[in-house]
Amino acid sequence: MKKKMLLMYPILVFLMGLNGLFAQQKIKTITGLVIEETTAQPIAFATVLVADPETQKPITGTTTLDDGSFSIETDADNFYIEISFIGFTSKTFGQPVTTGKSINLGTVVLSEDAQQLQEVVVQGEISRTEFKLDKRVFNVGKDISSTGVSALEVLNNVPSVNVNIEGQISLRGSQGVQILINGKPSVIASEEGNTLGTITADMIDRIEVITNPSAKYDAEGTSGIINIVIKKDQRKGFNGSVSVNTGAPDAHSVGISLNKRSEKFNLFSQIGFGIRELPEDTENRNVDLVNNTTVLSAGTEYRNETFYNLVLGTDYYITDSNVLTLSGNFAMEIEDQPSATGFTSLDGAGNITSEWQRTEVTEAENPKLQFELQYKKDFKGDEDHNLIFSSLGSLFAKDQSSDFINETISGSDNDAEQKTRTDFKEAVFTFKLDYTKPFTEKWKMETGAQYVINDVNNDYEVSNFDGSNFIVDPGLTNLFEFNQNVLGFYGTGSYEGEKWGVKGGLRLEQTLLNTYLANTNEENEQNYTNLFPSVHTSYKFTEKISMQAGYSKRVYRPRLWDLNPFFNIRNNFSIRQGNPNLQPEYTDSYEITSIYILGKASINFGVFYRYTTDVIERISVFENNVNTVRPENIGKNNLTGLEFNAKYSPFNWMSLNGDFNYTTFTREGTFEDTVFDFSGDQWSSKLMAKVQLPADFELQTTGNYQSKVKTVQGVRSDNLFLDLGLRKDILKGKAVLSLSVRDLFASRVNENQIAQNDFEVYDRGQRGRFIALGFSYGFGKGEAMQYSGQQRRF
Template sequence: MIPENKFYLPLLAALLLLVSPTIRSQEAPPITIKGKVIEQGSGIPIAFATVMVADSETKQPITGGTTGDDGAFNIETTADNFYVEIGFLGFQSKTFGQPATRTTVMDLGEIFLAEDAEQLQEVVVEGEISRTEFKLDKRVFNVGKDLSSTGASALEVLNNVPSVNVNIEGQVSLRGSQGVQMLINGKPSIIASEEGNALGTITADMIERVEVITNPSAKYEAEGTSGIINIVLKKEERKGLNGSISVNTGTPAGHSVGVSLNRRTEKFNLFSQIGVGVRDIPTEVENRNLNLIDNTTITSIGDEYRNENYYNLVLGTDYHINDMNVLTLSGNFALEMEDQPSTTNFAEYDATNSLVSQWERTEVTDARNPKFQYELQYKKNFDEENDEHTLLFSGLGNFFGKDQSSEFSNATVSGENRDLNQQTRTDFKESVFTFKLDYTNPLTDEVTIETGAQYVLNDVSNDYELNNLVNGAYVNDPDLTNIFDYQQNVLGVYGTGSYEGEKWGVKGGLRLEHTDLSTFLATTGQANDQDFINLFPSAHTSYKFSNKISLQAGYSKRIYRPRMWDLNPFFNPRNNFFIRQGNPDLQPEFTDSYEITSIYILGKASLNFGVYHRYTSDVIERVSTFEDNVTTVRPENIGTNNSTGIEFNAKYSPLNWLTLNGDFNYSSFSRDGVFNEQEFDFSGDQWTSKLMTKVKLPADFDLEMTGNYQSSYRTVQSKVADILFMDMGVRKNIMKGKAVLNLSVRDLFASRINESLLTQTNNNQITNEVFNRRLRGRFIALGFSYGFGKGEAMQYSGQRRRF
């Protein structure tokens, strides 16, 4: 059984933080007691360990506190006859007597705690569960052994974080939006890049915590509105050769093999990963274009395929120059070989719904997509006892290319002749370089300043050509052939200051960003240059009412800069009656974001409730025009949007074998705008919900089921239908946890159907309606992972397709 004094120790320490000022002795000069609590064997700092100062005679507590994230503590007392007891649930406590000679500082140094086997048997569920807490301007999800010992990947850990979801392609979303910036240890990284699914190679046991920032401070670049997810890895050094191997198969085809190797020495950490695989992603597509002027209709039904062979190689090293300086160099090469065999059946009907023409359109597309990434990072610590005082420089280079050729062929089946043959060629190149310098200085235990700069250079070129078969020879179409160049350089500098006390904290900051953007259409000579400077303020505050209730409020200003495909007016003519284009004159949109959130810990349940408001100007919306039975959609800046919403997240473990996770998000919005003398004023609402159930079954099986619902909602011209779908997974640990078998089924009932109805008007008269339906269907995957050396079983699911 757990000793009684240890059971009440955390509660007593928390209460004493409130009452200790009134019971301190005022007669003796204060003594500062400090030290750092570390787990014996692994050397990992123990956060939230309890430190109690008690009277030597009465054994009654005098004051106390808990350790920080780095395991350090600093406590003052004026008592003249005391001892110090340090403990943490599941570990053996240590006691230190008062020094023989009274001094102003009692430095206990590094205090190593060993696991207590007897305690661990009693508290395995209570002490090892993953939990969420607030840290001034972010929400922190601490990864416990309920996740870290299961062989789960980082993607599965993210799926357990409130407000976060990961879809079938490894895309991470926050509050339903996929515009999320992913960081590793607070910086951009090859592992967290959008272009790959390398997050699937990080195992839960490597993750210390996940930080969710829904309203980022001025420290972070102002791009995007969805927020930031920062994965903080453990500092544990596993010396020797470690590694893992993973084999996956599935239907539709999803086969891959991944091998990870890691070699650690006193000075070097060498890591590598190699993976190969194939993946098929079929999609059923249906479109109906109804012309309400002459009542003619054009329908299309078909199957689109994205088949890939991919190869991935990662090499890197950490060089520990000394205890205060670390240098990291890493690189990633990946190659995708794409094949897109698609077939679509078209039909045209007249006003009496009689068939006019029927034809089949086939597409044969081949693409070769090379990717290169490389990263250089230097980190300097200024204080051995405080690893928060740091200087961090990182340089990240990223290249993506696409060499693609397509052939389209129309073959008339009946009625009016629709024969047509087209060829397209795409030569796409993108280079992105990110240079970042951050300096953090905790001036005191409560006050911290941050400053830094970031420079992002983006250079894109898209050479696109379309040819039509005329009289037996392919002839270039000059109206649909061009070279589009896009360059965007963003320089940002920032400064923040924060105060974080025991209960209350505040943080303010200001960021300045200079954007230099230019686009050029080589064939037409059309150029568009934009140069602007913007200020992005931020302010955050939090208050801890108790260990169970906390409140946080924040404000930040954000920007969304149009991407290359928002600006490029050229397109893939997969469907000649529904065309998507870019807009070279598109302007960025700005958002003022306000948020108040709270967290409640109620026994075995944790609850999060938040209210937010966003005001966005120059909103980017997809606007369609209709001419000659062809619908053309392109982005435009249309007015403003006010959105107010509430968010509720809950996690509840009523039984040792059952865990429930629930998310609910509701927002109402009001749109005001005018485009081409047409008003786009309207209001609406939408909501999403998710319920995840995890069940521990006999024979070391784990079952997970997740239900998702997304309500219908309006856009400027469309209504998007609601979606209800379910995912399921079963995992079994074998070979004492060194190996994992995993079966997952995405969209269990094949009900994840995306439907929308686009309505176009002219002079308040509806001119046409376009119905669109897309279904990807059920995905089933079976995986086996095995860790050797000190490695852990992991998942390798390959690289996520870029386009």
């Protein structure tokens, strides 16, 4: 039992019995000083535990300060004291015989336990994956946590997870993944401008990958959930880190992270500033096969940003079993988009009939405010028996103006001027209540409710120059209002034994959606109620072989930009448009996965099947060489997939991580008398190699391949690219120098082709190579970290 308590050191810091709140007896104060035997140096953060001698359960506890001293109070009449620290032999004191209120243990000397220390190091050396009923748990080991990288880099090490050059996260090749922090939405994990770069690897205990979420989680989304679980770090005092980064294309930032922890408060903040340049080379070809005309366009689109970011928050320990968390994030982005595109018009014989250039000058200010409030209550000192209330709010605005000028170079006159104005406001509020009750160590119940309010207003105006004045174009101008409220209730029950476990649940969600186009007086209201069942089971054959199976029903509700019929006229021959009549798509998801531990290798293998109805696809409508892309509900999709992940560490200085996904699908659907029945397949793979080099250098290479895939109207081409990273620890690990190159050979190209009976469309986009150099330094008890801002994708 004592060894078990020692291994629980990270979480046994402020455990106190509820009887401590209402004690009528006289309180005793226990003090002392803890030092090392060999050096006589004080031991900070050693665990001091007061426990019941009969049950050996904790009564109260604390940790030593920087100088090794401690002071703890108890009103218990019968107790013993245990002092422990990882890597040292514990010392136990029976209850001292005293009639006073003070107990001084004097100087407590702890000696190193070599065998125990070796066990701990080996156990924490390598990151490993294991099953927990409805989730796959990636435990972050020393091979990652000691490198000082950000959470985004840690996610790139997790099987099935990819993080692209812009920080977008995908799971099994699909985006739209929901990111949670400690099981709930968070300011630092929101999709819009998230600050995951402020979370370092040493702060992360584990990452839970939920590809088939249970009824406990929001039924929204089909890609799955990634939950980042933060360590219960009990370091007191002042901690901090500063990060400076530069790169090409221009990407320069400075970030400062500060943390102050005391007995009652944990204050944290993050301040960031930066500028970045995001160029993209684009190429389009629109071919009208009826009139034998072609329009070609090529250019470079820029998105230059200056951004400011501030995060402030605090954890307040009302009592040891009642914690209140309040945090906020304010960000401001100032955009500049100086883009230029050249156009060429061809006749049926391939002769040039006209050439012109379209330039864009866009300026925008995007303020964003987020807040988070959470209250957590642990019952009877049991963390597994708890009640959590959380509230997350997000306010975002965009004030944007654009000037477009067409200048004729040759041939037909295409001179024109346009202006657009965007006044956008969005408010999203999420309220969540979760209650977890373990009846025994094996049986557990979870229940709760969630209410999400989404309120959007987008005032969009297009004006054309008639030679003397700008005249509003009523066909492209409108005020769009979007309101969606989702109310959900859930309940789950689970049994988890030593080898076998099962979990079942049911979620009820009611959705009320309303869209309104003010200028045309078009209104669309949807009100629907759905049940989302789930069932999961897992079985551990041996310590090295285990299996998991699960089923859940999911929903994808159309987003704002799926519904808004007006979007962007940057290239007025390639227009994206929303559909206010779009319906949600539903997916039944089944999967079976397994884990094999073979010496220094771990292997994951799984198969999954998804049946989706009312599938949302983006359909191209072609007229006068203008390609308008609009989402539509088209039929159903049957998808079957295989997934294989493997990690192998042949040497202490090398680790290899491989990821392979293969899917085959059958589509059935009809849209406007056109039948879209077809079958196809695709596969993707990722191979990552990490090598420890002399002089504390670390080299990491990641190769990615995505095969071509047939789409509803055409083909999306394959993609092959390589990322490279080099890192060096300096100043005894308190600082890190890093060099990263994304898309080393500039081979990552997004290429799509559409071939229909009456038209053909080809489009190509490329971001190019990104190079970044960073320096991070941790002070106090802080660790070196990387700061990375991320743009709000609008």
